[in-house]
Amino acid sequence: MVSAGAPGTAAAPPRARWRVSPVVAVLWALGMLVVVAWAAPFVWMVSTSLKQPGDIMTPTIEWLPRRVTSENYAKVFAQPVLRWLVNSLIVATTATALSLISGAMAGYAFARLQFPGRGVLFFLVLATLMIPSEMTIVPLFIGFLRADLVNNYAAFILPSVASVFSVYLFRQFFLSLPRELEDAARVDGAGRFRTFFSIALPLARPAVIAAAILLFTTNWNAFLWPLLVAFTEEMKTLPVGMATFAPGVGGQTQLQSFGPAMAAMTILTIPSLLVFLVLQRYFIEGVISVGIKG
Amino acid sequence: MGFGTYVSFTEWGVMGDPQWVGLENFRRALADPFVPKVWGNTLKYGLIVVPATTLTALAFALFVNQRWWGATLARTVFYAPNVVAVTVIGLVWVWLLDTRFGLINQYLGAAGVPNVPWLTNPAWVLFGIALASIWWDAGFSMVIFLAGLQDIPKELREAAQVDGASKFQVLRHIVLPLLRPALSLVATLLIIGTLRVFSQIYVMTNGGPANASASVIMYIYRIGFREFELGYAAALSLMLFATILVVTAVEMRMLRVQRW
Incomplete structure (x- = not known):
């Protein structure tokens, strides 16, 4: 508390960084909300793939499967x-x-x-x-x-x-x-x-x-x-x-097939997502070098 | 390319050899009621997707470029959909946008909004597909903006702040003008991407309902690979290619003018 200087001085001590203006806080919280929303489709995909057919279409949102099943994955591997x-x-x-x-x-x-x-x-x-x-x-x-x-x-x-x-x-x-x-x-x-x-x-x-x-x-x-x-x-x-x-849009079959579809998509996504998470720095640098200079 | 141009002047049903028909394919394209339809769809889709993706990506880049907790996490999450196969994008979003049980309508319903027939109503279908495309694509544009932001010399911002400019003023008068090259690059890439939009639509709606989401490439695909009229398909391709060339040329010219 020695250097608790007047707010806004140019030579403020590092502590000053912790003082957050309400505008910044709101912006940050909004951004983080979007981050959660952006990740949500992946979570929903995995969650759906583990649900029993009867539990997929529910009148209220259930983020976690009530009863976990591997039945959808079994259907996918029949192909x-x-x-x-x-x-x-x-x-x-x-x-x-x-x-x-x-x-x-x-x-x-x-x-x-x-x-x-x-x-x-x-x-x-x-x-x-x-x-x-x-x-x-x-x-x-x-x-x-x-x-x-x-x-x-x-x-x-x-x-x-x-x-x-x-x-x-x-x-x-x-x-x-x-x-x-x-x-x-x-x-x-x-x-x-x-x-x-x-x-x-x-x-x-x-x-x-x-x-x-x-x-x-x-x-x-x-x-x-x-x-x-x-x-x-x-x-x-x-x-x-x-x-x-892919379930036909609007078709009756689609009610039954979202479970296997999401299981298939989970299988398809995991390799690319893993590679991305491990090597993400190279990914983004690669895009920069191509995007900007290309 | 040359072969494609030649084929566009012929009538060819894969079997046998191409028959020279001159400009017949192009005349047919002008009379074909589907041609203005699919071009109109593509244009409408572009009017939604290009501005929306640009603004989303710009906001993301500004958010991720801050030195606050979670910036790296946010960058990873925003970019992640971009590495995923288009089949996944399409299918997951068909499920998210389901009219009765989809996640989006459930949350909208909780907020008091009546169910939106995202993919089953001709008036809404392009918006539905656009949502999926934004989720897929914004991360890529974000990275281009990020590179642009990192090219802006720190001294410029600091000097402005010393002179008493607020954060918003710095953004408005220094950061955004200097981002113009990145902005035109993003816009060009998105416009070209729009003109060639196909796979999302193929997976999500296959052009329906009532052809309301049939894009130009979708139509070329149908003509060429469903009805096997390769000559006509090649002619349609050539017209699309000419458009893309013009767009690119105009964009490059504009970019050069801005440099002056």
């Missing part, structure tokens, strides 16, 4: 969910790995190599960033159909291998990297590939992490393309397969 999960894992990891490698190599080439037409080529690459994937999906689908590349893993993976986003991210990163280290390696007799794999790529770890996370979530959550090229039940990816639990 080939594990198969869908394996499909999703194979597709998302392969596509992410391939687009990381191709992105890193192409980005490196754009940042370091001198070749004729580099500027034009890079502009073309960037221009495709402006074209939303839905635009190219009809011609792409036709092409894949003609090449008989449907209903197999290659059909899922190939379109996402050449990721412009990944090329761009790596180019920007390599441009900011000092050349001297690579020059030293060259002087010591390392070729282009050696220099790239043993010097440049290890230095690009932050870019690799950011790109890997963003690419993986994109691939994991991809919906329209897998919906088009998966012709049979066992070739569906997890998001597409889980969509079959």
